[in-house]
Amino acid sequence: MTNKIAQDWRLKGQRYRLEGEECPHCKVKIFPPRDICPECKQPAKEPYRLSGRGEVYTFSTVHTPPAGFEDYVPYTVALVKLEEGPMITAQLTDVAPEDVSIGMPVEMVTRRMRTQGDEGTIIYGYKFRPLLHSVSN
């Protein structure tokens, strides 16, 4: 495998905890972080941790996977509209493809992104599952 430890380290904030940015000028939330506000084109570098809650905007089911994803087929890749605004592409998990629908509430979970046998570090990152754990008291 290719060892990309510097890149993995740089990306851990967004992979592990959906850390994006907030524009200090127009307050729009940005994900993935890109340091320039897509709305007002001003510099935007303020880190902002997104809640991880959102809903399925649209989705597609994968039956013929790329290498490394054979264990998951059939699986669903969705555009998830986060409650703070950004749209994010992610794999859905803990749900059968036939149970996925547009508008379905989902939440982020941390899972292994790559399982590369016995070599290499384990890469963790976000997937989304049907909303289960409400966090209210």
Added chain:
Amino acid sequence: METGIVSYGTAVPKHRIEADEIWQVWKNISPQFFDMLSIGERGVLGPEEDTLTLATAAGEQALARAADIVPQARIGALFLGSGTSPYATKAAASVMVDTLGLSPHVLAADVQCAEKSGSTALLLASALVEAGQVDYALVIAADTMNRHTAPGMVLEYVASAGAVAFLVGRKEAELVARLERWATHTWDQNDYFRVEGDRYIQPGAGFYGWVANWGLLEHVIPAAQAFFEQSGLTADDFSKFAVPQKTGIRPLMTMGKAGLDMMQVLPYVLTAQIGDCGAASVPLSLAHILDWADAGERVGVIDYGSGAGCDMWSLVTTALVEERRPSSGLVMELLDDKIMVDYATALKYEQKLLRSPHQLSNFY
């Protein structure tokens, strides 16, 4: 002790398998023993799940449930209690500092003492909190026994996975349960073990018969005796107990020998629904108790680690256990939320099928 539990969170794999699915392949135990051994359904690890992902999910829930009273920056310690960390060398707890978004100045460590890893981590964390060294500590008990149990081993019927997180604090006005006191008993006595480089756990003393229970007997009884002696309490002073529950009736009979009444124990045994969650097993039972507890109940926790030792501790619930009761994500809900899989799928998900060294995909 001057500390207690501010909040807790739980996670178990959503995929499950029925014992009969396994039995159809191996037929290595008479199904008439299923009930006696609390064999029913167990968790199946998803292909992208491990001890760390489950621990992160439980930790996130505990933090979220206390978010209105505990600023994350005040958490000074993070302990992951587990015997099945995804890394043999490298602290999974340091990865979790990042997955949970804690301060990099947190004291983080993996704590290992077999299935009581979580209990022991909680006692260590509580001492740090009580001494005022840190304001809050997050303790997570997590294991993936299913990943580390060989196909065809009888333990496969119960080997499961899970994680339970406890946020430990010392401000009386924030605690759902106050920790009271603890006692322990530890010495070297062969029971379940796994040596460096091995994937699968082996039974030091077997799965059946009294000898399978000798580790439990020789640890639980003296730990409980020490606890009762030092505290002046008796089993009658407790309303409920969370106890080791790997294999049904035999561990429970050990609890009887320790002086517990079965009605203090049986309603909180979850093995038939979810199997043996390793270090998360007794904590899951405790979380289930807290989900339903009234204020002012004394709850006992007895946690046994194979070949390692037994901790016994007590806690008393406060009015907050009712006032701050989680409105969703209760243990019972978690157990009911499941996707059943067949045995072949379980083998695939838990990475127990022989793999080709070549690419599987026909899509490049």
